[in-house]
Structures are given as structure tokens and as C-alpha cells.
Amino acid sequence: FLKLTLVGRLHVVHIAAEMAPVAKVGGLGDVVTGLSKALQKKGHLVEIVLPKYDCMNYDLIRDLKVLDMPVESEYDGQPFKNKIWVGTVEGLPVYFIEPLHPSKFFWRGQFYGEHDDFKRFSFFSRAALELLHQAGKRPDIIHCHDWQTAFVGGRGLHSTLKSHSKKFAGILNGIDTDAWNPATDPFLKVKYSSNDIEGKAKNKETLRRHLGLSSANVRQPLVACITRLVPQKGVHLIRHAIYRTLELGGQFVLLGSSPVPKIQREFEDIANHFKTHDHARLVLKYDESLSHLIYAASDMLIIPSLFEPCGLTQMIAMRYGSIPIARKTGGLNDSVFDVDDDTIPVLYRNGFTFSAADERAFSNALGRAFYHYNNDGDGWKQLVQKDMKIDFSWDSSASLYEELYAKSVASARSANLT
Ligand code: ADP
Numbered sequence: 151f152l153k154l155t156l157v158g159r160l161h162v163v164h165i166a167a168e169m170a171p172v173a174k175v176g177g178l179g180d181v182v183t184g185l186s187k188a189l190q191k192k193g194h195l196v197e198i199v200l201p202k203y204d205c206m207n208y209d210l211i212r213d214l215k216v217l218d219m220p221v222e223s224e225y226d227g228q229p230f231k232n233k234i235w236v237g238t239v240e241g242l243p244v245y246f247i248e249p250l251h252p253s254k255f256f257w258r259g260q261f262y263g264e265h266d267d268f269k270r271f272s273f274f275s276r277a278a279l280e281l282l283h284q285a286g287k288r289p290d291i292i293h294c295h296d297w298q299t300a301f302v303g304g305r306g307l308h309s310t311l312k313s314h315s316k317k318f319a320g321i322l323n324g325i326d327t328d329a330w331n332p333a334t335d336p337f338l339k340v341k342y343s344s345n346d347i348e349g350k351a352k353n354k355e356t357l358r359r360h361l362g363l364s365s366a367n368v369r370q371p372l373v374a375c376i377t378r379l380v381p382q383k384g385v386h387l388i389r390h391a392i393y394r395t396l397e398l399g400g401q402f403v404l405l406g407s408s409p410v411p412k413i414q415r416e417f418e419d420i421a422n423h424f425k426t427h428d429h430a431r432l433v434l435k436y437d438e439s440l441s442h443l444i445y446a447a448s449d450m451l452i453i454p455s456l457f458e459p460c461g462l463t464q465m466i467a468m469r470y471g472s473i474p475i476a477r478k479t480g481g482l483n484d485s486v487f488d489v490d491d492d493t494i495p496v497l498y499r500n501g502f503t504f505s506a507a508d509e510r511a512f513s514n515a516l517g518r519a520f521y522h523y524n525n526d527g528d529g530w531k532q533l534v535q536k537d538m539k540i541d542f543s544w545d546s547s548a549s550l551y552e553e554l555y556a557k558s559v560a561s562a563r564s565a566n567l568t
Pocket residue numbers: 175176177178180376377378405406407435436437438441460461462463464466
């Protein structure tokens with residue numbers, strides 16, 4: 151009997167601060183959309199609650215309209231009204247909360263990086279719950295993402311979390327294989343697939359021309375990095391990678407921007423230094439379309455994170471035939487396996503990894519990648535084709551979420567019965 155109730159149709163509400171492609175800063179946006187689409191495809195009722203940011207990509211929201219149902223929520227002990235909008239994004243129903251609060255929490259021209267982010271998102275969290283309550287929704291699962299649960303994401307709570315460790319589970323993210331597909335990607339002039347990777351070289355040529363890099367040597371390896379420039383991502387190793395790549399005779403492209411003024415300034419200086427260089431370019435902004443071209447054009451992608459809950463760029467890179475060079479941490483450790491590591495079955499080996507978060511360890515991994523690229527062209531081509539074929543779709547991860555949801559619903563129901 152329990153088994154039957156477990157597999158039923160679930161009503162899942164995601165409460166999140168991002169959703170690609172309308173409001174994306176990093177991987178969270180990809181995850182909310184990718185997971186929701188996969189769960190919807192499995193027959194579940196999925197809804198999303200987002201803040202109504204002024205800076206969203208409104209062109210990509212269908213049938214946006216305001217609901218005749220103001221929701222009241224409390225903040226600092228006082229009641230405030232919220233205007234509720236509803237629309238469709240990527241085929242998914244989305245509620246947008248517009249707080250009628252004098253601080254204009256989501257009219258700031260940016261998603262994050264405001265002095266009162268803490269207040270903005272605690273207001274949003276409370277209002278989202280009030281929306282569900284006042285609209286009479288009774289979801290089986292409320293799935294809170296990142297910011298809302300940041301107090302839990304572990305600082306200072308290690309021992310408390312550890313004593314409840316049985317309640318925690320880790321599920322690797324997937325990627326939206328429709329949005330990230332080099333065979334159909336609308337951002338690429340030349341498409342390609344694992345069976346025919348010739349188009350990859352054409353994208354490399356396009357990127358080099360676009361950024362003003364030298365095209366003299368077709369085989370010169372192109373190393374890329376696409377990231378938010380925050381300490382988590384190993385900024386000192388990213389900086390080191392630029393110089394080390396040049397020493398090894400490669401080209402380097404960075405696409406990244408930083409909410410931390412000191413880091414942004416530091417990278418602006420480096421960007422200026424390489425402004426007209428033949429082999430290195432730093433693009434310090436968020437640019438979705440350029441990111442697609444860089445994944446397609448690059449031969450290697452570095453992800454030297456200090457910690458990484460999951461990480462998506464290594465998966466996207468592999469789908470586009472760019473070989474990841476990643477630090478062995480968190481989700482990177484679960485998805486990137488070293489080509490030279492004899493303890494790992496050959497079938498799983500798909501990139502280059504290093505353990506210590508220092509320049510020597512990183513240089514060793516980068517050096518080995520260059521060695522393979524320069525000395526074993528056929529082997530490299532096979533690696534590219536193999537990585538492109540790996541299934542990083544949401545299908546299997548969404549099934550794991552489904553199981554976890556069903557288990558949680560079952561235990562909540564049995565707790566209610568007792
Ligand atoms: P995080 O969520 O910590 O930022 P992830 O690896 O999970 O890291 O996801 C990063 C996502 O953000 C990827 O889709 C990546 O392509 C994208 N991204 C990061 N920086 C930029 C940028 N400057 N321009 C465009 N896309 C970016």
C-alpha cells in the first residue's frame with residue numbers, strides 16, 4: 151500500500167531566487183528550470199515561486215498577468231501587501247512576488263549584491279509561504295533552493311548538522327540537454343555533434359576572431375574559464391592559470407564577473423594588461439551567448455574551485471567537447487575522473503583532476519592535459535567524443551529527487567498519523 155502511495159503524482163513547489171533563462175546569475179537558475187522540466191515530464195505538478203525582479207528577461211515570460219489576489223505577509227512585525235503575477239516560463243507555471251514595501255526590494259537593477267540581500271530574501275521567503283497558504287495550495291513538497299536555506303548551506307552549524315546527518319542526502323545536478331546541445335544550439339553559427347566534431351574547430355576560429363586573438367595556429371590549445379569570480383571558485387588559481395597557459399604555449403579566455411569589488415578591480419587590471427594580447431583575453435561580464443560560444447570553441451575548461459556543491463560548468467564543457475580540468479572537491483569529484491588515474495576504470499576517465507588547492511597541483515594537471523593534447527591527437531579526439539556522449543541529462547537525477555520526495559511525503563504522512 152505504501153509503495154502505491156509513493157509513486158503517485160506529486161505537487162512540487164520550488165521557491166527560488168533564480169530561474170533560467172529569465173533570471174539567471176549562476177547554476178541555480180539552470181537547476182531550477184532543468185529539474186522542474188524533468189519532474190513535469192515525469193507527470194508531476196510543478197510550480198515555481200520567484201521574486202518579480204525589474205531586471206528579468208521579460209520577453210521570455212509568456213502570458214504574464216497580475217492576479218486579483220493580493221497576498222499579505224509580515225515583515226518586522228508589520229503587515230505588507232504583495233502583488234502576485236503569474237506567467238509561463240519554458241512551459242512551467244511561475245508565480246512572481248512583487249512586494250509593495252517602501253524598500254522596493256526587487257527594483258534594484260540587479261539580482262544580488264545589494265547591501266540588504268538578507269532582508270530582501272527573508273521578505274521573499276515569508277511572502278512565498280504566505281502565497282501558498284493564502285491561495286489554498288497544499289503542495290506535497292516545498293523545495294527551497296540556495297538562498298532561502300542559506301542558514302542551513304553549514305557555517306557554524308557543523309556539529310548540529312552532523313547529529314542529524316541521516317536526514318541529509320546529496321544528488322548530483324543534471325544539465326538541461328535541450329538548452330545545452332551543440333547540435334542545435336542557436337547561439338552557435340556552426341553546429342556539431344559527437345559524430346562530427348569538425349564544427350568545433352570552426353567555433354574556435356569564430357571565437358578567436360570575435361575576441362581578436364591570433365588564429366595563426368589551428369592546433370594551439372584554447373583553455374577557458376566561465377565563472378562567477380568569487381573566492382569559492384579559486385580565484386588565485388584562475389589568475390595563475392592565465393600565466394601558466396601562456397607559458398605552455400596555449401591561449402586563455404576568461405568569461406566572468408565579480409560581485410566582490412576588490413576581485414573585480416584586480417581582474418580588470420589583468421584584463422587591461424591583456425587587452426591586445428594575441429593569446430589571452432578576459433571578458434568581465436555576464437554574457438549567456440558568449441558562454442555558449444566559449445564552451446564550443448575551447449579545448450579545455452578549468453574549474454579550480456575551493457569547494458563546489460555540484461558545479462555545472464564541467465558537465466556543460468564535456469557536452470561541448472571541452473575537457474574539464476577540475477579540483478577534486480564536492481560535485482566535481484563525483485563527475486570528473488582523471489585520464490591518467492589507473493585506479494579508475496578507463497570507461498569513466500573523462501578529464502584531469504588535482505587535489506591540493508595550490509599552483510603546483512593545478513599546473514601539474516594542466517601540464518598533463520597539454521601533454522595529451524600535443525602528443526596524442528587521436529587519443530584527444532576520442533576523449534572529446536567520449537565526453538560529448540556522457541549522459542548528463544536531468545532524467546536520472548530527477549528520478550533520485552522523485553524518490554527522495556516520495557520518501558519525505560511518506561514519512562511526513564506517517565508522522566501525521568501517529
Ligand atoms: P555557480 O552556481 O556556483 O555559479 P555552477 O557551475 O553551478 O556555478 O553554474 C554556473 C552557471 O553560470 C553555468 O551555466 C555557467 O555557464 C554560467 N555562468 C557563470 N558565469 C557566467 C558569465 N560570466 N557569463 C555567462 N554565464 C556564466
